[in-house]
Amino acid sequence: MKLYNPPSPLETKVISKRFGVENSWRLDTYLATGGFEAFKKTMEMSPDQIIDEVKASSLRGRGGAGFPTGLKWSFVPKNVEGPTYIVVNGDESEPGTCKDRLLIEHDPYQMIEGILIAARAVGASKGWVYIRGEYRYLIDHLDSVLKEAYQRGYLGKNIAGTGFDFDLYSQTGAGAYECGEESALLESLEGKRGVPRIRPPFPAVSGAFQRPTVLNNVETFSSVPEIIKNGGKWYADLGTPKNGGTRMVCLAGHVNKPGVYEVPLGMNMMYFINEIGGGMWKGKKMKATIPGGSSCPILRADECDIPMDYDSMAKAGTMLGSGGMMVMDEDTDMVKIALRIMRFYKHESCGWCIPCREGTTWLQKMLARIVDGNGAMRDVDMVGDLAKSMLGRTFCPLGDAAAMPTISIVEKFRPEFEAYVARNPFANSELVQVG
Amino acid sequence: MTFSPELEARFADLLTHYPPGRQRGALVPMLMYAQDEVGAVTPELMAELAKRLDVSVLQVDEVVGYYSMLHKKPQGKTHVQICTNVACMLRGGAELYDHACKKLGIGHKQTQASGVFSLEEVECIGACSWAPAIQLNYTFHHEVTTDKLDQLLEGLQ
Numbered sequence: 001m002k003l004y005n006p007p008s009p010l011e012t013k014v015i016s017k018r019f020g021v022e023n024s025w026r027l028d029t030y031l032a033t034g035g036f037e038a039f040k041k042t043m044e045m046s047p048d049q050i051i052d053e054v055k056a057s058s059l060r061g062r063g064g065a066g067f068p069t070g071l072k073w074s075f076v077p078k079n080v081e082g083p084t085y086i087v088v089n090g091d092e093s094e095p096g097t098c099k100d101r102l103l104i105e106h107d108p109y110q111m112i113e114g115i116l117i118a119a120r121a122v123g124a125s126k127g128w129v130y131i132r133g134e135y136r137y138l139i140d141h142l143d144s145v146l147k148e149a150y151q152r153g154y155l156g157k158n159i160a161g162t163g164f165d166f167d168l169y170s171q172t173g174a175g176a177y178e179c180g181e182e183s184a185l186l187e188s189l190e191g192k193r194g195v196p197r198i199r200p201p202f203p204a205v206s207g208a209f210q211r212p213t214v215l216n217n218v219e220t221f222s223s224v225p226e227i228i229k230n231g232g233k234w235y236a237d238l239g240t241p242k243n244g245g246t247r248m249v250c251l252a253g254h255v256n257k258p259g260v261y262e263v264p265l266g267m268n269m270m271y272f273i274n275e276i277g278g279g280m281w282k283g284k285k286m287k288a289t290i291p292g293g294s295s296c297p298i299l300r301a302d303e304c305d306i307p308m309d310y311d312s313m314a315k316a317g318t319m320l321g322s323g324g325m326m327v328m329d330e331d332t333d334m335v336k337i338a339l340r341i342m343r344f345y346k347h348e349s350c351g352w353c354i355p356c357r358e359g360t361t362w363l364q365k366m367l368a369r370i371v372d373g374n375g376a377m378r379d380v381d382m383v384g385d386l387a388k389s390m391l392g393r394t395f396c397p398l399g400d401a402a403a404m405p406t407i408s409i410v411e412k413f414r415p416e417f418e419a420y421v422a423r424n425p426f427a428n429s430e431l432v433q434v435g
Numbered sequence: 436m437t438f439s440p441e442l443e444a445r446f447a448d449l450l451t452h453y454p455p456g457r458q459r460g461a462l463v464p465m466l467m468y469a470q471d472e473v474g475a476v477t478p479e480l481m482a483e484l485a486k487r488l489d490v491s492v493l494q495v496d497e498v499v500g501y502y503s504m505l506h507k508k509p510q511g512k513t514h515v516q517i518c519t520n521v522a523c524m525l526r527g528g529a530e531l532y533d534h535a536c537k538k539l540g541i542g543h544k545q546t547q548a549s550g551v552f553s554l555e556e557v558e559c560i561g562a563c564s565w566a567p568a569i570q571l572n573y574t575f576h577h578e579v580t581t582d583k584l585d586q587l588l589e590g591l592q
């Protein structure tokens with residue numbers, strides 16, 4: 001399988017070490033390079049020992065929210081009657097994110113082994129890998145891998161002679177960002193519209209088909225085998241305190257070497273952009289960067305000299321999110337960026353709750369009005385205020401995801417909005433503008 | 436309604452994936468795979484899947500209306516999808532989309548009268564580090580320039 005961008009010698013390759021190896025996705029390659037050693041090791045471990053090892057690694061979810069993975073697994077009730085399930089989130093729809101597809105393309109058995117270890121830890125018997133519908137090539141690829149895994153006894157009954165049984169299937173989405181939200185994903189898996197569920201109960205207690213469910217991102221599961229093989233402490237030490245290990249960062253935008261790179265948590269962001277990403281293109285200066293997918297508050301260039309880990313990002317008022325980093329040069333029109341981001345959320349709002357459905361609709365209208373030269377001065381305030389009034393008032397986090405980047409762009413790049421408005425001769429008119 | 440033996444086999448396999456009594460889980464995959472074979476989600480297809488999964492046609496219809504990849508009208512032989520979301524926009528995605536509109540003589544979600552091409556401006560398709568990205572049917576093309584797009588489309592006339 002070909003690589004879409006050359007690797008960098010400055011990467012720390014833990015979960016991407018098989019990328020580019022000939023036939024990296026085949027079982028024999030995986031077995032020849034240490035594959036399934038971790039799973040076999042868990043046969044000697046109790047479920048609690050497995051969970052403790054994952055806790056010790058300080059692995060945090062790679063899908064967006066960064067919730068501690070071991071802790072999440074520990075919420076699954078023990079000794080319940082009936083099945084427990086695993087769901088893998090491969091919806092990968094957060095704008096800026098393109099890493100989960102690589103993990104499934106190049107090293108699907110690593111993810112499968114991670115799933116099997118999670119299944120041992122929580123006593124699950126069945127699982128689904130939910131992949132966005134646009135990735136049909138990837139679903140077909142995974143289907144052929146699953147077929148090989150069944151034929152060779154690495155899925156199904158008595159896996160690798162251990163006496164452990166587990167079934168795993170692919171499940172296609174059909175075009176809906178919201179189905180990446182865990183509870184909407186579970187609705188989709190049940191053959192319904194992707195409208196989120198009220199929580200609690202959380203999926204750990206009532207998830208897929210109302211059964212206890214562990215739901216994690218593709219990259220999260222893919223990180224588990226190396227943790228078990230080398231120990232939680234080893235993994236934790238790769239990163240910074242409470243931010244263990246490495247993660248795949250998807251670098252995009254105005255840099256010389258955009259690409260997906262694996263780096264330890266806590267690497268300095270400017271170092272990453274300049275040394276791994278080859279610096280800004282065309283000799284330009286950086287204006288801003290969205291660090292972890294379009295739902296994250298934006299950082300001005302002078303705010304980017306920080307470690308890339310969950311806690312440092314939170315301190316800077318933003319998030320590591322899904323690892324989708326988009327870098328913008330000095331010529332970038334931030335008002336147009338704000339509008340493009342809002343167009344996306346308006347399109348993807350499922351429409352279930354009013355603050356999000358109406359909020360994204362009106363924010364898009366107001367931003368479009370400003371870009372079209374019809375904006376009034378008070379529109380600039382209204383965009384910021386309306387976005388703020390959505391925060392924490394929506395049924396699922398998509399509302400916040402739409403509001404947060406908008407608030408930060410208006411706050412940090414207000415003169416650009418005002419410059420647009422100043423072109424409108426009626427900018428200070430008291431006349432009410434509708435639509 | 437009859438499907439190809441391959442699709443029937445896929446349906447039969449899908450139904451084994453879900454807990455007993457929860458076969459409705461197969462609805463979204465069945466719609467996607469059947470749409471590829473039939474060319475669109477037709478009223479007959481909805482009725483057939485409703486019958487097979489023991490749900491009402493209305494329940495199928497509301498699912499179809501939710502997902503952006505499910506479409507009730509046929510698309511062109513090649514469905515051209517151009518991403519203009521932020522990462523692609525930063526590297527010329529919007530210009531690429533405008534170019535495609537002119538070249539194909541159609542706009543968003545329109546199909547040429549000849550039925551050869553249809554066009555859609557799409558949200559992020561998960562190829563942001565190799566932007567601008569497009570899909571021709573299910574096939575990805577990365578780092579697409581207007582010249583490269585012309586070449587790709589001319590090869591498919």
Ligand SMILES: Cc1cc2nc3c(=O)[nH]c(=O)nc-3n(C[C@H](O)[C@H](O)[C@H](O)COP(=O)(O)O)c2cc1C
Nearest residue numbers: 061062063089091092093180181182216217220397
């Ligand atoms: C609107 C929305 C979209 C999301 N999209 C994704 C996605 O595409 N992939 C993903 O793994 N998580 C996504 N998430 C996060 C999931 O809800 C969930 O937190 C995550 O899959 C849990 O796995 P993790 O703990 O391994 O990160 C999304 C959340 C929201 C609110």
Ligand code: SF4
Nearest residue numbers: 350351352353356396
């Ligand atoms: S916040 Fe938006 S996406 Fe979430 S439930 Fe409300 S309308 Fe739907």
Ligand code: FES
Nearest residue numbers: 518523559562563
């Ligand atoms: S923004 Fe175009 S593929 Fe992600």
